[in-house]
Amino acid sequence: MEPADALLLVDVQRDFLPGGALAVPHGDEVVAPLNRCIAAFEAQGLPIFATRDWHPPDHCSFHDQGGPWPVHCVRDTAGAGFAAALHLPASACIISKATQPGSDAYSGFQGTDLASQLRQRGCRRLFIGGLATDYCVAATALDGRSAGFNVVVLTDAIRAVEVQPGDAQQALAQMRTHGVNLFGVDEVLS
Numbered sequence: 001m002e003p004a005d006a007l008l009l010v011d012v013q014r015d016f017l018p019g020g021a022l023a024v025p026h027g028d029e030v031v032a033p034l035n036r037c038i039a040a041f042e043a044q045g046l047p048i049f050a051t052r053d054w055h056p057p058d059h060c061s062f063h064d065q066g067g068p069w070p071v072h073c074v075r076d077t078a079g080a081g082f083a084a085a086l087h088l089p090a091s092a093c094i095i096s097k098a099t100q101p102g103s104d105a106y107s108g109f110q111g112t113d114l115a116s117q118l119r120q121r122g123c124r125r126l127f128i129g130g131l132a133t134d135y136c137v138a139a140t141a142l143d144g145r146s147a148g149f150n151v152v153v154l155t156d157a158i159r160a161v162e163v164q165p166g167d168a169q170q171a172l173a174q175m176r177t178h179g180v181n182l183f184g185v186d187e188v189l190s
Contacts, residue, residue, distance in 0.1 A: 001188075006123040007041040008144075009034055009050040010108060010130030010137050012086050015072040015079035022072040024132045024159050028083070033157040033185040034129050035087045040189050042089055047121050050088055051108035051130075051140065054080060054096035061104045075099070093117060106139035115147045125150040127188060129157030134167040141180045152181045154188065 015021040017028045041048050053073035061067035073080040075096075082088055095114050098105040105111050118126070126149050128141050137158050144151045153175060160168030176182060 001040065001044050001046060002125070003046070004122055004124040005041075006047045006049060006118060006121065006126055007037055008108065008126050008128045008130075008140065009038075009048070009086075009088070009092075010128060010140050011051055011053055011073075011132070012083050012130050013052055013073055013079070014081050014083060015053075016131045017083055020072070021070055021079050024161055027131050027159050028085075030129060030131060030157045030159055031083050031085045033154065035085075036185055036189065037127065037129065037154065037157065038087050038089065041127075042091075047118075047123060048089060048092040049095060049108075049114065049117070050082065050092050051095045051097055051112075051114070051136070052080065052082070053136075054099050056099070056101045058101050059098065059104075060102050061098065065101075067104070106136045107143040108136070108140040109143035109147060110139070118149065123149070125152065127152045127154060129154040129185075131159060133158040133160035134163075134171040135161060138171040138175055141175050142178055145178050145180060150181075151175075151179075152183055152188065154185050155182050156184045156186075 016024045054075045
């Protein structure tokens with residue numbers, strides 16, 4: 001890890017964990033490796049960011065509004081909260097996305113000030129983990145590359161929805177094609 005690095009946790013929220021409204025299979029398995037990363041970044045005094053879906057009750061992504069998903073991560077509800085076991089420090093910068101009824105956002109960069117906040121802190125490389133590989137993780141990683149950041153996706157700290165079989169592998173291949181590096185947490189922290 002270097003002084004220009006930042007950790008970016010993507011949507012590690014209760015509704016995306018087993019038992020949640022839009023559960024990602026094995027989504028809870030990202031928490032332990034992410035907690036190791038949080039501890040390492042905190043020990044080095046490096047910035048930690050966490051995105052979250054923060055939807056209004058009538059968000060366009062919901063089935064009853066014609067969207068593809070069940071109601072999930074409605075702002076100020078328990079389901080929108082971060083995973084209980086995630087050791088998110090008080091110093092973490094929280095980025096809320098998809099906050100307007102008619103606008104969706106898979107990427108943590110879309111409609112937020114994430115890029116400017118990263119630049120203000122002098123960040124040049126992002127380490128990304130969270131949920132879900134084939135949606136918000138991939139979109140955030142690709143937008144991070146488009147914004148000029150070096151991006152590392154932590155392969156053992158992500159899980160996929162897999163609406164269609166193979167979606168996860170396709171997302172990983174697309175990220176690789178666009179210059180995203182894929183490494184495990186042990187490789188990064190060793």
